[in-house]
Amino acid sequence: MPEPAPDGPLLFGCILNGEGSCQDVDWQTARDWSPTRPGETLWLHLDRMYEDLDDWLIDYLDLCEGTAELLLSNETRPRAFREEESLITVLRGINFNPGAEPEDMIAMQVWCDGNRLITLRRRRLQTPRDIYKELQAGRGPCTAGDLFTALAEQLVAKMNYSIVDMNDRIDEMEEDEDTEIDELLSEIASIRRNCLALKRYMSPQHEAMLAIQKSPPHWLSEENMTDIREVGERLRRYLDDLDVSKESAIVLQDDLNNRAQAKMNQTMYMLSIVAAIFLPLGFLTGLLGINVGGMPGVGSSNAFWITCGALGVLMGFQFLIFRKLKWL
Template sequence: MFEELNAQWGLVHAFVLDGDGGATSVSREALETLALGPGQSLWLHWDRSHPLARRWLRERSGLSEFACDLLLEESTRPRMLALPDDELLLFLRGVNLNPGAVPEDMVSVRIFASARRIISLRLRPLHATDELIEQWGRGTGPRVASEMLLYLAEHLTDKVDSLVADLSESVDEQEEELDNNPRFRPDHDLMLQIRRRAAGLKRFLAPQRDIYGQLARSRMPWFVEDDSDYWNELNNRLTRYLEELELIRERIGLVLESESRRLGERTSRTMYLLGITTGFFLPLSFLTGLLGMNVGGIPGSEAPFGFLAACGLMLGIAGFQIWLFRRLRWL
């Protein structure tokens, strides 16, 4: 009920975390007089393109003009920025799972985080937030702001896992066919597309991995005690994904190189056979051309067995050539 009313203001989700793994949805109007109780935290998720959301952020969020400018930037790479009073600005990327979208066309989420408040902004729908709400419904969601930040990053990372696995499986299929079928030709368009997708993912995952590493080392005062271990694990997971993406690009290079080598070998073999065939018929062609000149004095032109003698001579030359080619191991 609240979500439909909040959408008119550009507010996608608004929840008060109860500190025990659950959360309660609140309306946009209630934010004006909302007072958090002990152990409670607030999460606001806004549609960055909505004019009222942008207005609320600048006029009623309490954030500095500098922070608002960064959160509303049109294009931002993943990064982390520490603000005064132990506050954070995070810019993260996630896999685009929206219908009709290309997964590696990453969706962006901009986050302001403090001890008891999380403000996030997105331009396109983010499926990770839906999974968080489901966890709260089961009473197993994040309890405080630091866990909320961690859970959101974890869900974004989970989506990368399946995408990298799909890319790897596509390359596996091409490699298997190439090994088992000598006549198989890899799909060059598919291989180049996978290479571009892997490069696009690496572009955003590499700085995001560094962000997780910084969060693992930062140990903000409002972080839960074991948060650093989880941030470090996310850093390791992204490192593994980046290594897998680099391996995928190398494997694609080997597949294309193998196909190029096979094509070169087939071309060389074909040219070799054509050369042997040309060399075999060249003396015979010379002889038939010589005997076929329409001039007087051609040997055997008046003999009744001249044609048979010429055929026998050509057969003899052909037999000598076959012996010579086998002797030279050309055949």
């Protein structure tokens, strides 16, 4: 389903009421918002490609230019760091957009000070929409810490779908005897590239979770920290699963290469046997075909049939020798 037309840079915005639901806000209200009662949290999901958004980040959120540039950057590795009581995090999520490759992970920048949480993205990302729907249904996070944790948890949980799909496909290929080996080898190479691409972003994302645990802001509760530790452990398990997938793909690739080599060797062997059978026959027929005087049988009408019979006997004798040597 296409996203609604944005309101300025705002894709959607809401105020969490602390009870699992929210109230929608527009960009005009959100840009100058301040809490009116305890427990309120402003969440803005922004398109970071919007012009002049950096001015708003610097003026309204009081960010330094380097931090604002990081939040608006297109090419960023996952990371997390604090600026006083604000937490700046760059996370990556699986790209589920139509026609996209799973390893083409989408970056989402997050800034939060405990009262306001800002998420920024360039391409459509499924996770913020899922959490926003939970809030609209009254089953969403209650605090800024809960919201941050939910975003991290769902981004990481969706990575498992791609890993499971790759493992299932490897299992299918191990039992596949109908597909051409070249086609299977091409697919295995693609899976190995996917594993490397996913690991490229999942490893620093795991380190980002560790960085948050080392220096958490005050607005992350003990329960939030427990959830973040679980997210880090889950990422660690996914990284191990990626290593297993990569190793399985390598083993399967070696097996397919060996099967292809064995098939080629068998073909070459049969060709060598055929050549060995017809080599003496070809020599004799070539010798008898030379156009010089004195060739035996030239004047006899039975010489052709005698020669064919002799060649047949020679071929049968060769077959017997090859069978005795176990070449056939």
